[in-house]
Amino acid sequence: MTSGPDPARRRADRRPPTIVPCPDGPILVRGDVTILDDDGRPVPRQRATVALCRCGASTIKPFCDGTHKAIGFTSA
């Protein structure tokens, strides 16, 4: 899936991290953040802004795939 260096990651490194919990949705992560799996290995990141699953039902965890909308997840 990757082709050469990761340009999204390179640019993202220049920004301090921000974390935005979206109402009834995922957590948006921007900036210099490395996401690690349970074994401490970095999860490949293909884009500058990623959405992390918060409802637990995504099929592409740790990322969001929109399933929260189908299961009526609420964050309130």
Next chain:
Amino acid sequence: MLTQRVLGQAADLVTDDDVQLALYVMYELFYGGFDGVDDDWEWDPELLGVRSLVETALEKQLLARVAVPDDVPPDRAAVADALFALTAPGPGPSVARFVAKKASREQLHEFLIHRSVYQLKEADPHTWAIPRLTGQPKAALVEIQADEYGGGDPGRMHCELFARTMRGVGLDAEYGAYIEQIPAVTLAGVNVMSWFGLHRRWRGAIAGHLAAFEMTSSLPNRLYGDGFRRQGFGQDVTLYFDEHVEADAVHEQIAGRDLAGALAQQQPDLTHDILFGAATCLYLDDLVGRHLLSAWDAGVSSLRES
């Protein structure tokens, strides 16, 4: 004059092949143009006059047919909520479910041919809006579009991923290769994006259109990928769909809140246009879906005979 006579006789502009193809050709002059056609036609006053007649007639028809929520306050969260409500996944028959469970290889080819009219220039119609926005909505649109264009990697541009999918199933990925087989209803979907995108006065509508488009993408794209996997295609073909499952789950949040929602808060008089753009996207998407499913249920091609 001829244009007015044609428009006057067309019962339904959205499904009129001549009207939609003519409009598509006039818009295409603003994108890639045509081999052998003088670039000056893009700004030819007479041609722009003809285009305006078609746009005015189409606008009249869409305003009469597209239901727009009228009780949404110009508030970032309220507009985002309204857009998520408009686009909430429904239980009825859908192209995505048909593709996932039933579509033959031939129907998958047809599906890609319909999609190619937009997806081979994916993101371009909404990019016209960037210089017409300011502040948060502008930054949000740029954030989405940068990702659409591969984040600086030409090989990851979404249009390029789609071309790879087409080539992977043996189709021609050259832009316009199948244009004569595309029915009016499919052309109408991309024409409306160009209409909203090319007119500053529709900057609210193009923002709302993008929000609705992104909000109805992640879940269907997973099912599209499933359909191609079911028919034995590998990751070279499904990467486009898999990419959209992840990317559009990000984009829908940004488009709903930071683009459309923030634009309504910044320019309250655009709120209705934002919702009109979203509702028009969904209206036309529904018509295309009905067209595909009715053809496939009847065992016939959804394309025009060329």
